[in-house]
Amino acid sequence: MTAAQLAEELEVSVRTIYRDVEALSAAGVPLYGDAGHAGGYRLLDGYRTRLTGLTADEAEALFLAGVPGPAAQLGLGSVLTAAQLKVRAALPSELRVHADRISGRFHLDAPAWYADADETPYLLAVADAVWNSRVLHVLYRRWREPTDVERRLEPYGLVLKAGRWYVVAGPGPRTYRVDQILQLAADDEEFNRPDDFDLAAYWTAYQRDFHDRLYRGKAVVRLAPGVTLARAADHRTEKDDWTTVTVPIESVEHAHGEFLRLGTGVEVLAPAELRDRIARTVAELARTYGNSRPSGGD
Template sequence: MRADRLLSLLLLLQNRGRMTAPELAAELEVSVRTVYRDIDALGASGIPIYADRGPVGGYRLLDGYRTRLTGLTGDEADSLFLAGMPGPATELGLGADLATAQLKLRAALPAELGERSRRIQERFHLDAPGWFRDAEEVPHLGAVAEAVWRPRVLRVDYRRWRGEVRRKLHPLGLVLKGGIWYLVARAESAEGAGSGTENVRTYRVSRILNAEVLEETFERPTGFDLAGHWAESSRRLEEMRFQGEAELLLTPRGLRLLPMKFGAAGEAAVAAAGPPDADGRVRVVLPVESLPVATHDVLWLGAEADVLGPPELREAVARTITELAQRYAPSG
């Protein structure tokens, strides 16, 4: 809306001082011609905006002028919880609200605190996703967020590894973990969803093939704590993930590689490692997943690791190495 844009323009000049028309146009995502019209409109309404000519010119407010039109709308206040994550805020449709809310907050601060917040924003930046991974497409994130907020029952077509399913969900919250969006929701059964936390599951938003926000409402489970639920379900997932242990004999380099490959599990294994033998190799006990996953992980360590046990893992690694050796053996 034009009124919001005029306020944003005014707050930009108040917070940053002199700005050119192209700079304002880039910030507001409008044309330079639109900026000229907005400047004229603000001037006609009594806002003391002045134009400085020349190569270092631009528009500025009269020295000492400060607007007090800094009240936050509901959407702008909501967006502040994502102030450190502009990318996710944009994915949720709150990017413009977040930008305006930040401008209003800075305008309301005393001059010295406003300058301090500007310096912090210039010097610190949060980039949540991991390296070397493209961002997931989440075309239905907006619908999911709407159902979480209102709240409304959500009907989805969801892709599982065993095939597609249709579900009616009671969406309880959204979680951003490592750059990936997850929906925590209670699935309706044939008898209904119940009133507690039974049937509460986690759904990867990128695997939602279709999402429809229904007019049906639902009651959130009494006392449901999204952060607490996520921490507990993450703990259970970690416990289910590791199905056994591998006993390895590692070279010094293999010991350094272990945390890089296995994260916290690798760090714990290194911390509990015994003393090095005469060759400098160290025995460690590492939690592992299924046999195929553990075989792949151990092979990643290459010659830096000897598998001491269990026997089935040692046999699987030896079998894979034999197959590779036969495959790459010189012909003739």
């Protein structure tokens, strides 16, 4: 079949066919093309995929990749279990041992500690729209005024980050928290997902841009021996083994709380506003705890 015929049959663009043929060839599938008027793409006669072609490492990775919690949230818990059982049954005995070992020794738990799971009543509806390329009309709550806004979304994909679901949607694209969708209505309107959209690449760039926008300020601090800070730069060790570093900060308010957690393990040198803010807090704490007895005691 020609690329045009395949594109029509699969309801995708010709460019997508070219890309997928390259990916299949790179993966070792014996797919080749003949040029000319009667040419087209052909799969080697008799070729079949075989699960027995899996290596031990591949079998282990396959069972490690199955995250039951998120799959259940998407309504795929029983589907995932059934698929793993079928794959396990088709594996040679030696690879089955590897798969069982990885399942028994590693458990993936995505959500962070000390945080309740987000209520995402519209997650399944969003996932269905992602899968079927359906337009969504939502009432969405954002952090700035006006907080509740109506949006027309063309959902390209879902991302699970630290136990929280995000939907990446056009136009834009832009990123929305699924738990902040207050109302949702799906209609029969379809949209065309851009052929060149790469969800993983978008998310990597989005996170990088998010951190660049989040940490706009800088602080210069001294760290006691053994104390380290993420994203610290310009390290300079002094004679007393304390280290002077420069670290990006989100704001004076946020950095104030973060540095107080380190107690006497850190000294803020700049900016002056942050140093003064911490000094005032420490003075207030000294007054509060200067008397060994509680202020409400007899």
